[in-house]
C-alpha cells in the first residue's frame with residue numbers, strides 16, 4: 001500500500017502542509033529540528049493510534065492550537081481510502097474513514113506501517129518495556145482488538161496496585177480482599193489472552209528473523225528469540241499458574257504496593273550465539289539485530305496482517321549504520337511499494353535510494369528535486 005496524499009493541519013511544527021507522495025522511495029532531507037520526524041510520525045500515528053515517541057496524543061497538536069487534523073489518501077491495490085483523524089486538546093478525537101465515523105481500531109485494520117528509528121537500539125540495549133512494546137505492536141497488527149485487551153490489563157494493574165497500597169495501610173477491610181479477588185480473576189483471563197498472542201507472534205516472527213539476520217549480518221551466527229514470561233509455568237496451564245502465583249505473592253505485593261507477577265513483567269529474550277544480545281552484542285551486531293527485528297515485522301505484517309503490504313519508514317537510521325549494513329538494508333527494501341526516508345545528511349543514504357529528494361525546513365515542505 002502507499003500514501004498518495006498527506007495533509008497536516010496544526011500537527012507538531014506544521015501549521016499546514018499538503019503533500020503528494022509517489023510509490024517507491026522518497027527522501028526527506030533537512031537540518032535537525034526542521035520537522036522530518038514529525039512528518040513521518042503523522043503516518044505512523046495514523047496507523048498505530050499513537051506516537052512512537054510520546055505517550056500523550058496532545059503533544060502532536062501544534063503549540064498554541066486546540067486541535068490537529070491528519071488526512072491521508074491510502075491506496076492499496078485498486079482500493080483507495082481517505083483517513084481523517086482529528087485530535088483535540090480538550091475532549092475526544094474523531095476518526096473518519098472515507099467519510100464514515102469509525103473507531104481507532106479500524107484505522108489499524110486498513111493501514112500498515114513499519115518504522116525504523118534511531119531509538120530502536122533500545123530493543124536490544126534498553127529495558128524490557130521496549131521489547132514488550134515491540135512484540136505487542138506486532139501482535140496488535142495481526143489482531144487489532146488485542147489493543148483493547150492490553151489497555152484493559154493495564155487499567156486493571158493500576159486498580160489492583162492502588163488497592164494493594166490501601167490494604168497496606170488498612171489490612172482488616174475484608175470487602176477489599178473480595179475486590180482483590182475480582183481484580184486477580186480479571187488479570188488472569190486478560191493475561192492469558194495477552195501471553196497467547198505474544199507466544200503466537202514470537203513463533204511466527206522467528207523464521208523471518210533468523211533469515212533476515214543472516215542476510216543483514218552476512219554471518220551464520222545463531223540468533224534466537226523467545227518470550228520470557230514472568231509467570232513460571234512448570235506443570236500447570238498458564239492461567240492456573242498465574243492465579244496461583246498472584247495468590248502466593250499477595251502478602252508480598254501488599255507490602256510493596258505493586259503487582260510483582262504477570263505479563264506486564266514479561267520480556268523477550270534475544271540472544272546471539274547463546275549469549276544475551278543485551279550486554280554482549282557489539283554496536284554493529286546490535287544494529288543488525290534491530291534491522292532484522294524490523295524486517296521480520298515487515299515480513300510478518302505482509303504475510304499475516306489484515307491490512308496488507310506495509311509502508312516502510314526509515315527515520316534517520318542510515319546515520320546509525322556502517323556502509324555494509326546500509327547496503328544490505330537498501331537491498332532488503334526492494335519490492336516494498338512505498339518507502340519514506342528521512343536524513344539530515346543526504347550522503348548517508350545509499351545512492352540507489354536517492355532519486356527523489358524533498359527538502360524540509362522549519363515546518364515547511366519545499367519542492368522536490370530529482371537526481
Ligand SMILES: Nc1ncnc2c1ncn2[C@@H]1O[C@H](COP(=O)(O)OP(=O)(O)O)[C@@H](O)[C@H]1O
Pocket residue numbers: 011012013030031032033034035036037038039059060061062063
Ligand atoms: N506540538 C508541537 N508544536 C510545535 N512545535 C513542535 C511540536 N512538537 C515538536 N515541535 C518542534 O518540532 C521540531 C522537531 O521536529 P522533528 O521532526 O523532530 O525534527 P527533525 O527534522 O530533526 O526530525 C522541534 O523544533 C520541536 O520544537
Ligand SMILES: [Mg+2]
Pocket residue numbers: 036037038315316
Ligand atoms: Mg528526526
